Amino acid sequence: MEVIVMAGQLILGLSILVGLHEWGHMAAAKLFGMRVEKFYIGFPPKIFSLQRGETEYGIGAIPLGGFVKISGMIDESMDTAAMSSEPQPWEFRSKPAWQRLIVMLGGIIVNVIVGIFIFVVLAYNEGEQILPSTELNKYGIVASPLAEEIGLKTGDKIVKVNGKPYNDFRDIIGPEVLMGSNSSYTIDRNGEEIQIDIPNNMIEQLADLDEKGTFILPRAPFKIGELAPGSNAEKAGIKVDDRIIGINGAPIRYFDELQAELKKLKGKQTTVVVQRGAEQKSLPVEVTPEGTIGFGSQTLLNFTTVEYTLPQAISAGTADAFGVVYNNIKGFGKIFRGEVSASKALSGPIGIARMFGGVWDWGKFWRLTGLLSMVLAFMNALPIPALDGGHAVILSYEIISGRKPSDAFLENAQKVGMVLLLGLMAFAIFNDVWKVIF
Template identity: 75%
Template sequence: MEKGQLLEILIMAGQLILGLSILVGLHEWGHMAAAKMFGMRVEKFFIGFPPKIFGIQRGETEYGIGAIPLGGFVKISGMIDESMDTEAMNKEPQPWEFRSKPAWQRLIVMLGGIIVNVVVGVFIFIVIAYKDGEKILLKDEVNKYGIVAGELAKQIGLQTGDKITKVNGKPFSDFRDVISSDVFLGSNSSYTVSRNGKEVNIDIPNNFIEKLSDPEEKGKFIQPIMPFKVGELVADMPASDAGLKVGDKIVAIDAKPIQFYHEFQDEVPKHKGQEIDLGIERDGKPSNIKVKVSNEGTVGLRPESLLAFTTINYTLNEAIQEGTKEAFGVVYNNIKGFGKIFRREVSASKALSGPIGIARMFGGEWDWQNFWRLTGLLSMVLAFMNALPIPALDGGHAIILSYEIISGRKPSDAFLENAQKVGMVLLLGLMAFAIFNDFWKIIF
């Protein structure tokens, strides 16, 4: 493994651990805050699972960090949870215990984590919308030169140079509509393209989302054809070492004219380990620079598009609306995704991702905007997953407590213990499947 690859893996892991630690910590804080509000005793608040790395006692609660960073927990006195402390449950209920409180208070405690995750997710999306606005590529710019069709796009019949005129039979406004969840999570989706003066309809298979489950593949599906200049240089890579500068416009490789970035991407890997002659324009003047391509077929530059992006700046009120819409759109997309699994349009093994898959979504570069956007997305996903009516999850507890409130009958401790055991087996099985599935995707 090369040094650069190791650094990318460490950055991916670091972003995943930081993002999950923030979200899990806030989720468990939601449970703890609600419990303390109703006078329940919280024995432990941990980010990460045992073995314990660090712990400090403050009042009745021990706050700590566990060695396994992909989770966390709070231990509330008198509650049957993953600790399965049944010995304590055999004693007489105490006033400060979870089981001694009214069902409606216990329900609020169980929903506390979900509520906090929803609030955090919505808040993150609102802040991003207000602070950064949104850069979009309008239809006319998308079709200025047409699209670059990646391998997956070619599989469904798209070609480089196609100009997309309709999405699902309707005109579209900007590039977001072309790659939206409505296209990939919907049924019987299609593109209408203009090709050599003719209109061609391209059907998108209902299971196509399986092939886009890899973040790298999704990014290579289709992109607008773009003229470019050098936007960023990677330190200690051939382009930087050869004297290429940010702002240079590459117009030729070994005297072969280059206008668009996909042409540059196609040509450079053909010269692995060889020296190429880059024709450039710098400050309007032509020049040539010799660059040796790495053995991996790269030179270490990132492009800056010369297409005209439109920036939308939101007022605070608009940002609240846009951020809230985007946050709950994550939940809606998850529901549509599960619908595809249940209809057997996609397989669970292709659709579900574990820690490795999520880390790959963050990517090997530390981009704070991308980090917070994905953290906001994960916050909404965490809320949605915890709301599922599975024993051992918050949603499972909420269903049982709702039954108690409606019927006036409290389930027996034996039933709660068995439900918790069944839920834990399901969750551990799902976690093992997700992790194994991540490795399977990487290997095969």
């Protein structure tokens, strides 16, 4: 079921973004009087289509892209037969270069607008939930095995990032820190300040260990937030708002301590001590083979919600959207400098689906869709033949020089670009499968 939910979210998100991207091309083309022959979401074989005026609208069976076919344009269809005839007034090739440039940038522009819109709406509706550094440092952090490898320990209190105080927990796990060069934490460990250097290839290590969400977590006291129906916790008599203070004779204060004890007791019967108001109860409970008893925890840390006015949401959402582009540029820089391998940094459809997760969460869905919209805009803007950015470079040359490249050059550039893109797609899919298997 989780696989179906992942695939469903990926297909829906990509269909929305690709549909809007291709609509941007089509709308610009129609604005300048160009004939749009086809508008498709998904690649052939065709599932469904209908004719409206001069344009055939359809859905393809492969839901990982889409296309528009504009008369008189050399595109991924490589239909060059009509290019030998005299240009017609409604064709792409007969229009001024500046109009053709706007058509090629139409998809990118729409994706940027969509990405900003999604982030602005999320900022306005949800505000921003932060965990202040003062609250985080009441109990310190939970260090994952990877965090321990670089020198961190559970219970450490992070007091500075790159030598400066910080405001929010996300400041210590943000891309500007984990993707930066020569980043560091200053920690308080039992009253002693220690500097922990963050390796320049940290992002690669996180991707390799699949620990992007658990590299560092806030250490927190907790209570029972919800019980899974029919779970061992429910059968044992544990109730919502109970606080587990002991298990198998070991005192429990933090959720990470409970998780560690449950791992030791997989598949065994044990005794849990809960605090219920002023009363303590000892309850027998069976631990599952996975090391759980079936409840959701509720942190007792005090998060702060910052609510935005519309102008503030526009500012914050726009900054979040363009932050995605900035992080992608930094990521490519690390790949080109050899600090991160492409196989660890790049993800294909399987990797993206795993980002959505196996539970349908609309907030997370729209946040990832907004992120993907900005990534799609950035990737399409790259100056690679067959991508919008490649077309834009050629058209910019034509505008500046006043000389139009030959059709033969455009055809060959398109072929080279298609080979590069198909190779990159094959690499990404193979890389995803390799990560899953190994």
